[in-house]
Amino acid sequence: xxxxxxxxxxxxxxxxxxxxxxxxxxxxxxxxxxxxxxxxxxxxxxxxxxxxxxxxxxxxxxxxxxxxxxxxxxxxxxxxxxxxxxxxxxxxxxxxxxxxxxxxxxxxxxxxxxxxxxxxxxxxxxxxxxxxxxxxxxxxxxxxxxxxxxxxxxxxxxxxxxxxxxxxxxxxxxxxxxxxxxxxxxxxxxxxxxxxxxxxxxxxxxxxxxxxxxxxxxxxxxxxxxxxxxxxxxxxxxxxxxxxxxxxxxxxxxxxxxxxxxxxxxxxxxxxxxxxxxxxxxxxxxxxxxxxxxxxxxxxxxxxxxxxxxxxxxxxxxxxxxxxxxxxxxxxxxxxxxxxxxxxxxxxxxxxxxxxxxxxxxxxxxxxxxxxxxxxxxxxxxxxxxxxxxxxxxxxxxxxxxxxxxxxxxxxxxxxxxxxxxxxxxxxxxxxxxxxxxxxxxxxxxxxxxxxxxxxxxxxxxxxxxxxxxxxx
Amino acid sequence: xxxxxxxxxxxxxxxxxxxxxxxxxxxxxxxxxxxxxxxxxxxxxxxxxxxxxxxxxxxxxxxxxxxxxxxxxxxxxxxxxxxxxxxxxxxxxxxxxxxxxxxxxxxxxxxxxxxxxxxxxxxxxxxxxxxxxxxxxxxxxxxxxxxxxxxxxxxxxxxxxxxxxxxxxxxxxxxxxxxxxxxxxxxxxxxxxxxxxxxxxxx
Numbered sequence: 053x054x055x056x057x058x059x060x061x062x063x064x065x066x067x068x069x070x071x072x073x074x075x076x077x078x079x080x081x082x083x084x085x086x087x088x089x090x091x092x093x094x095x096x097x098x099x100x101x102x103x104x105x106x107x108x109x110x111x112x113x114x115x116x117x118x119x120x121x122x123x124x125x126x127x128x129x130x131x132x133x134x135x136x137x138x139x140x141x142x143x144x145x146x147x148x149x150x151x152x153x154x155x156x157x158x159x160x161x162x163x164x165x166x167x168x169x170x171x172x173x174x175x176x177x178x179x180x181x182x183x184x185x186x187x188x189x190x191x192x193x194x195x196x197x198x199x200x201x202x203x204x205x206x207x208x209x210x211x212x213x214x215x216x217x218x219x220x221x222x223x224x225x226x227x228x229x230x231x232x233x234x235x236x237x238x239x240x241x242x243x244x245x246x247x248x249x250x251x252x253x254x255x256x257x258x259x260x261x262x263x264x265x266x267x268x269x270x271x272x273x274x275x276x277x278x279x280x281x282x283x284x285x286x287x288x289x290x291x292x293x294x295x296x297x298x299x300x301x302x303x304x305x306x307x308x309x310x311x312x313x314x315x316x317x318x319x320x321x322x323x324x325x326x327x328x329x330x331x332x333x334x335x336x337x338x339x340x341x342x343x344x345x346x347x348x349x350x351x352x353x354x355x356x357x358x359x360x361x362x363x364x365x366x367x368x369x370x371x372x373x374x375x376x377x378x379x380x381x382x383x384x385x386x387x388x389x390x391x392x393x394x395x396x397x398x399x400x401x402x403x404x405x406x407x408x409x410x411x412x413x414x415x416x417x418x419x420x421x422x423x424x425x426x427x428x429x430x431x432x433x434x435x436x437x438x439x440x441x442x443x444x445x446x447x448x449x450x451x452x453x454x455x456x457x458x459x460x461x462x463x464x465x466x467x468x469x470x471x472x473x474x475x476x477x478x479x480x481x482x483x484x485x486x487x488x489x490x491x492x493x494x495x496x497x498x499x500x501x502x503x504x505x506x507x508x509x510x511x512x513x514x515x516x517x518x519x520x521x522x523x524x525x
Numbered sequence: 526x527x528x529x530x531x532x533x534x535x536x537x538x539x540x541x542x543x544x545x546x547x548x549x550x551x552x553x554x555x556x557x558x559x560x561x562x563x564x565x566x567x568x569x570x571x572x573x574x575x576x577x578x579x580x581x582x583x584x585x586x587x588x589x590x591x592x593x594x595x596x597x598x599x600x601x602x603x604x605x606x607x608x609x610x611x612x613x614x615x616x617x618x619x620x621x622x623x624x625x626x627x628x629x630x631x632x633x634x635x636x637x638x639x640x641x642x643x644x645x646x647x648x649x650x651x652x653x654x655x656x657x658x659x660x661x662x663x664x665x666x667x668x669x670x671x672x673x674x675x676x677x678x679x680x681x682x683x684x685x686x687x688x689x690x691x692x693x694x695x696x697x698x699x700x701x702x703x704x705x706x707x708x709x710x711x712x713x714x715x716x717x718x719x720x721x722x723x724x725x726x727x728x
Contacts, residue, residue: 470553
């Protein structure tokens with residue numbers, strides 16, 4: 053890039069993007085960094101209320117985008133389809149705030165509407181080298197294209213809308229390398245669950261992660277989005293994958309991506325972003341790709357993972373008293389007995405969706421398992437965006453899901469966040485492609501097992517946690 | 526933001542590793558305006574039964590802990606969702622400080638913006654503090670932002686590590702945006718050059 057500070061020392065991709073955005077560097081403490089994009093959803097209402105109270109306006113509305121996702125109905129596209137009057141008010145309030153701020157938005161009935169983290173990449177709003185924020189923790193998703201992207205609270209959201217900047221302390225860097233190739237039936241979701249299981253829910257605290265290695269390099273953008281999405285579940289500030297030809301092919305021709313002569317300029321800049329040879333990371337983690345099996349969670353933290361071939365753990369085997377207690381508590385909530393083979397655990401419901409796993413490739417992977425089979429438990433698919441929904445319908449995936457007994461819904465966060473009226477009932481056990489198995493996350497006393505879309509489809513047809521490799525030809 | 530300089534207050538240990546923001550405030554309460562107060566939602570499903578009765582086993586429902594203004598947590602407290610409602614709930618309930626070995630990153634930042642002082646101390650010190658607070662109900666902790674010191678009931682003092690920038694904001698009850706405004710010229714200068722390099726982000 054034209055104004056890059058030239059430095060002899062090799063730099064990581066994170067350093068290059070960060071350095072490019074520093075407006076005011078202070079000797080101690082946070083730097084003032086430039087924020088390229090802020091993506092808005094209904095939950096941003098506190099920030100708008102604060103802006104109005106202080107008499108501020110949105111400084112650069114052209115760099116903002118909005119779409120409603122957390123509260124939108126999945127049963128229809130009318131405001132009247134909202135589950136309650138209060139939920140309908142959230143969607144109306146979002147529209148009013150977008151009008152007030154002059155912010156481009158893809159509203160409930162817009163064919164571009166969807167989950168913020170699906171829409172950004174899909175529309176070419178997310179680009180390599182950018183700084184992107186959104187008042188949602190899964191903003192780490194966008195790093196899959198080589199951006200620094202992280203979730204913020206409403207105070208920070210207000211600060212970005214008013215100034216296009218944020219005060220941020222520079223995180224440490226961590227490289228997670230996944231070697232080799234993944235076995236058949238093993239997907240990006242299994243890789244990220246294996247990573248979180250290995251380093252823990254606090255394992256990347258204070259770090260920006262770069263995912264690297266042949267297994268990551270071989271992934272499509274949609275798979276990389278799944279990996280980066282769950283960086284926050286390991287406490288990372290953000291997750292990134294270096295942009296490459298796969299990235300450029302994905303972005304070319306997308307509505308908000310540069311085009312024509314600007315495209316060539318952009319690609320030339322993006323090619324300079326990957327980490328230099330010899331750059332040092334504060335922490336290095338390595339996994340063998342071929343050794344990763346399809347994964348499921350058994351507890352109430354995303355670190356509570358095991359291969360589907362494993363068993364419900366025994367709290368007695370935990371390394372310390374704290375973990376013994378937390379494991380016992382988690383198993384009690386989940387209604388599981390230590391030592392039970394995971395493949396014997398019966399489930400009550402299946403949810404395929406969320407910003408982690410609701411893109412076209414996710415739906416294809418689930419449909420591949422479901423073709424010619426029937427779900428034996430209630431199951432639903434919530435595409436990540438209206439565009440994903442239409443693309444899936446164009447290739448007949450909706451028919452595969454419907455014939456298998458799945459409900460085929462409109463796009464939104466739905467049963468992952470359980471804020472729009474879609475939720476898992478108390479004590480129900482849900483095989484879910486979402487990102488959090490927290491207590492009460494999918495509804496009060498709901499029990500969540502996280503897994504890939506292919507694994508969720510396998511669970512739907514057998515009624516229990518199932519090794520999807522058994523169902524593949 | 527209410528300024529915070531120093532405070533001596535009753536502390537309560539909150540159990541749970543990786544206690545996420547869904548536990549601090551369940552998602553269904555996030556629709557509400559702040560004007561009605563968020564304190565009533567704090568730890569809602571841990572504090573109350575589905576019928577709305579207090580759960581006697583939850584520590585903040587017990588005397589004297591229900592009056593605690595400092596919470597002592599386990600590792601990775603406030604992980605998960607970016608909801609600032611978690612910090613609103615703590616603040617509106619009267620909590621002014623949280624002591625733990627580590628915090629969720631976004632939660633930590635949200636706390637700083639609302640004058641809730643997050644204090645990171647080594648895990649063994651926090652574990653022993655939690656035991657002390659259980660054994661001696663009513664024990665107090667002093668958080669002294671000015672001296673950058675935390676004083677514990679056993680008489681020990683520990684350095685309070687906090688970025689000087691945020692420390693100053695909290696001590697003066699300042700919003701950092703006031704400082705940002707003073708840099709508007711720098712921001713404009715940066716932006717003019719920067720947007721020439723990537724004009725496509727501003728279309």
